[in-house]
Amino acid sequence: MKVLLYNTAISLYHQAIKAAALLGNKKAQWWLEGRKHWQAEVQKLRQQCKKAPILFHAASLGEYEQCRPLIQTIHRHHPTLPIVVSFFSPSGFQFHKPEKGVIGSFYLPLDTVKNMKTFLHLLQPRLILIAKYELWYHLIDQAYSHRIPTIVFSARLLPYHKHLRLWYQPLMQKLYHIFFQDKTSLALYKKHFAQNNASFAGDTRFDTVLQNVHHPWKDPIIEQFIQRHHVLIAGSTWEKDIVLLSQLHLPPTWKLIIAPHSIEKPQIAWIQKHFPNSLFYSEVQERSNLLQERSVLVIDHIGFLKYLYRYATLAYIGGGFQKGIHNVLEAVVYGVPVAFGPRFHTFPEAVELQKEGFATVVKNVKTLQKWLKPPDERLKKQLQQWIQSHSGATKTIYNFLQQRQLL
Secondary structure: OHHHHHHHHHHHHHHHHHHHHHOOOHHHHHHHHOOOOHHHHHHHHHHHOOOOOEEEEEOOHHHHHHHHHHHHHHHHHOOOOOEEEEEOOHHHHHHOOOOOOEEEEEEOOOOOHHHHHHHHHHHOOOEEEEEOOOOOHHHHHHHHHOOOOEEEEEEOOOHHHHHHHHHHHHHHOOOOEEEEOOHHHHHHHHHHOOOOOEEEOOOOHHHHHHHHHHOOOOOHHHHHHHOOOEEEEEEEEOHHHHHHHHOOOOOOOEEEEEEEOOOOHHHHHHHHHHOOOOEEHHHOOOOHHHOOOOOEEEOOOOOOHHHHHHHOOEEEEOOOOOOOOOOOHHHHOOOOOEEEOOOOOOOHHHHHHHHOOOEEEOOOHHHHHHHOOOOOHHHHHHHHHHHHHOOOHHHHHHHHHHHOOOO
């Protein structure tokens, strides 16, 4: 009965994607187009692999960031082991940059019995590694039937997940192991799911962002815009974040850089409405003479926010007035104090940052204005030490894979 309901939900979801695509939704169109020839793509990738590959699965770009350090570590120690990556979301597939050692990437097919039987028959992976919580029933069930070990890493459980125990418990029994990113999640799992196939490892994102710091990246346009000013970088902003930021009084010693979560036309128009005198990154070539005199620069380009934060004095992380904040670690790793809206409690790293006094919760422009001042240099060092103290998840997971002879 439960599987029948699940299959119905999957079918309805597929129909909803088709309807959205017909109405012009780009992501829905990409979602469908990318899966049109998945069988041929998977078969072609398998033919390129001299050995059975390792399959990494990421829902989107954020989960792929969690995969990256583990992919790099496995490839460094086992350079002949082929690695492939699957994505659920177009935002992951379209904008990710392949890591060295990855043979190829593709969209994970819709989670039906038929699709997953065919998928695993074609790919024949030796191991499946899933980032965070993409628990597709038929993928895990078929992998278990084919004796393919499936591991979930950087996983999290929230209190309400205990109410889904009747659905998840049989599925979790089929997982080889689960690595939780926080000890609260592990405690919840042991209490409500009563399984012994889990342990604490931490979040691989800490290892990812530490790599970002050492990546040699700089941007002459950004440097020309900043000059000697203090810089507030507002990353992954949504509509309500833009409204709030537009009310901020920016002192003459400060400049603002906005990197919206989406650069689609509606989001760009919303920023233009609230910041009519802003300069857009894409138009700098024609208007470079305005770089020094303008105080607001909008990054209408995807892919380098994680490096852009190195120029920040302070960072405002968007999403806290919507569904939830975006990645705070990408800014904090540079020793940059952060602020965000009130919806942050489902992100343990944000909760801890706020508790330690490294992050400020903004409810209105008054609290944002009060926060806008250069931080103490000691705070920068404390933030960097905090990041270092939470790193090491990749090593823990890799050692486990080695000990169990899964590579």
